[in-house]
Amino acid sequence: MEFQNSAEFAHQLDEQDALHNYRDQFLIPQHNGKDIIYLCGNSLGLQPKSTKQHLDAKLGEWQSLAVEGWFQGDNPWLEYHKQLLPALCNIVGAHSSEITIMNSLTINLHLLMVSFYQPKNGRYKIIMEGGAFPSDQYAVESQVKFHGFNPEDAVIEIFPRVGESTLRTEDILNMIKAHGNEVALVLFGGINYYTGQLFDMQNIAATAHEVGALAGFDLAHAAGNVPLQLHKWNADFACWCSYKYMNSGPGGISGIFVHEKHHNNPQLNRFAGWWGYRNDTRFKMAPGFKPEVGAEGWQVSTSPVLLMAAHKASLDIFEQAGSVNTLREKALVLTAYLEYLINQINQQAGDELFKIITPVNQQERGSQLSIICKRNGKAIFDYLANQGVIGDWREPDVIRLSPVPLYNTFTDVYTAALHLTQAAKTL
Incomplete structure (x- = not known):
């Protein structure tokens, strides 16, 4: 797939996503009156709405x-x-x-x-x-x-x-x-x-x-x-x-x-x-x-x-949702889109501000990208959190971002990359 760095393209991917409605079955925490962008399912998954019923x-x-x-x-x-x-x-x-x-x-x-x-x-x-x-x-x-x-x-x-x-x-x-x-x-x-x-x-x-x-x-x-x-x-x-x-x-x-x-x-x-x-x-x-x-x-x-x-x-x-293979298909595209957007940030900066250490080969990774921040890693992570983008920080310089196919959208990934771009410019 040939990706594009635009909100319109992310929205188009969401409209084509057969799993898009499953997001509605989860409780999304709020930040300043909006859904947070939760990219931390590798640490703790979101709560299904049906959990309380069970x-x-x-x-x-x-x-x-x-x-x-x-x-x-x-x-x-x-x-x-x-x-x-x-x-x-x-x-x-x-x-x-x-x-x-x-x-x-x-x-x-x-x-x-x-x-x-x-x-x-x-x-x-x-x-x-x-x-x-x-x-x-x-x-x-x-x-x-x-x-x-x-x-x-x-x-x-x-x-x-x-x-x-x-x-x-x-x-x-x-x-x-x-x-x-x-x-x-x-x-x-x-x-x-x-x-x-x-x-x-x-x-x-x-x-x-x-x-x-x-x-x-x-x-x-x-x-x-x-x-x-x-x-x-x-x-x-x-x-x-x-x-x-x-x-x-x-x-x-x-x-x-x-x-x-x-x-x-x-x-x-x-x-x-x-x-x-x-x-x-x-x-x-x-x-x-x-x-x-x-x-x-x-x-x-x-x-x-x-x-x-x-x-x-x-x-x-x-x-x-069907087989794990169905979830895997979306996860591969979600993660690849995030990878593309991070690479776009590096290209625009003319420097590898964020080095992805997760394997490039899709068959050798799950729904996670671990990125080494070249500078101000913890400050960038805190900036993302203050914007409602929740990932995971690992010392000394790694941010883990994990888009989950059941509840994350391509718009989530695009918006997270926008905030990462702004963080790189201002910190």
């Missing part, structure tokens, strides 16, 4: 049924999570038995590593992306310490080449092969939170398996953002949060994926809880843990029904 329904059931709500009413809480599975199966590319909804992201990462990081026979190292989100770094560090290893030896971080901002797939795969005999686990984010780079999860998993290691993924910035095929890619496990691109509320409930090939493996350790016990005999309260078959066997604690209700409000919108 929560009120569950509060009403609690009021009228109390404890009997687990078994009575139109949507008994005991099986409520199963209503969310079809949408999630489509979003992450999994069979329904391979996913469940539970806990929060880092807790789930720890629980899964109990099962899938079992160092033995000289295999004890974990390979991960350098500069992963701190929670992943801390989780991995504490896990290797728990097993008696030194993180400086047991954790191999892969960093971009000198002078580059993102990782080359060939370097990731070569590092896995180079340490193959020592690697127990390859653990990568689906998308790097800082650069917005989308990793080649299929090839990473395949190469890990070639050397005898397992492969897991943190999909915090990928789930609901890019098409995923966890079962087809043969990932061993994955986990994600729901409050970013899946709009399920601050601290919203997480989910896990465990490939079906592991469902009947008695050699896997796990930290057990009553909620993961076999469904057909759970209420017999028998001693000795017998897990439910599938990902549900990794559950530990009682399902937080109110969090699941908020999650369902958003997942219903995903189902209405």
Whole structure:
């Protein structure tokens, strides 16, 4: 598509957008009496208007049924999570038995590593992306310490080449092969939170398996953002949060994926809880843990029904909008238009005021552009916020802007670029 730097062109794209009306299903915060331009869905998605309705329904059931709500009413809480599975199966590319909804992201990462990081026979190292989100770094560090290893030896971080901002797939795969005999686990984010780079999860998993290691993924910035095929890619496990691109509320409930090939493996350790016990005999309260078959066997604690209700409000919108591929098509154009406008700013200034470090290749990024500000980065970010343009600041000099196809418009992107242009001129 040949883009144009004009309000008329942005409006034309909005009129042609088949997803344009979905914006009306979200609550847009206000700034000086107008909708803000919200480009921070990579950190916290906007609230669906239906969230309150879903929560009120569950509060009403609690009021009228109390404890009997687990078994009575139109949507008994005991099986409520199963209503969310079809949408999630489509979003992450999994069979329904391979996913469940539970806990929060880092807790789930720890629980899964109990099962899938079992160092033995000289295999004890974990390979991960350098500069992963701190929670992943801390989780991995504490896990290797728990097993008696030194993180400086047991954790191999892969960093971009000198002078580059993102990782080359060939370097990731070569590092896995180079340490193959020592690697127990390859653990990568689906998308790097800082650069917005989308990793080649299929090839990473395949190469890990070639050397005898397992492969897991943190999909915090990928789930609901890019098409995923966890079962087809043969990932061993994955986990994600729901409050970013899946709009399920601050601290919203997480989910896990465990490939079906592991469902009947008695050699896997796990930290057990009553909620993961076999469904057909759970209420017999028998001693000795017998897990439910599938990902549900990794559950530990009682399902937080109110969090699941908020999650369902958003997942219903995903189902209405169609496949993740439909969202992806708009996201690619939204992000490409933002990229074009930023490049226009640089051309007009005769200088690279804003360096985009997110990959140029659309197949290697999600709905995010991370830009390095050549000067006055924090002041520019604050200027945008004062104009009602909400992005995300990362020290020392990066602004992350993430247009989300369900609620962002091309006019949003155009107007944000106008303010960025003005900021560059005045600061």
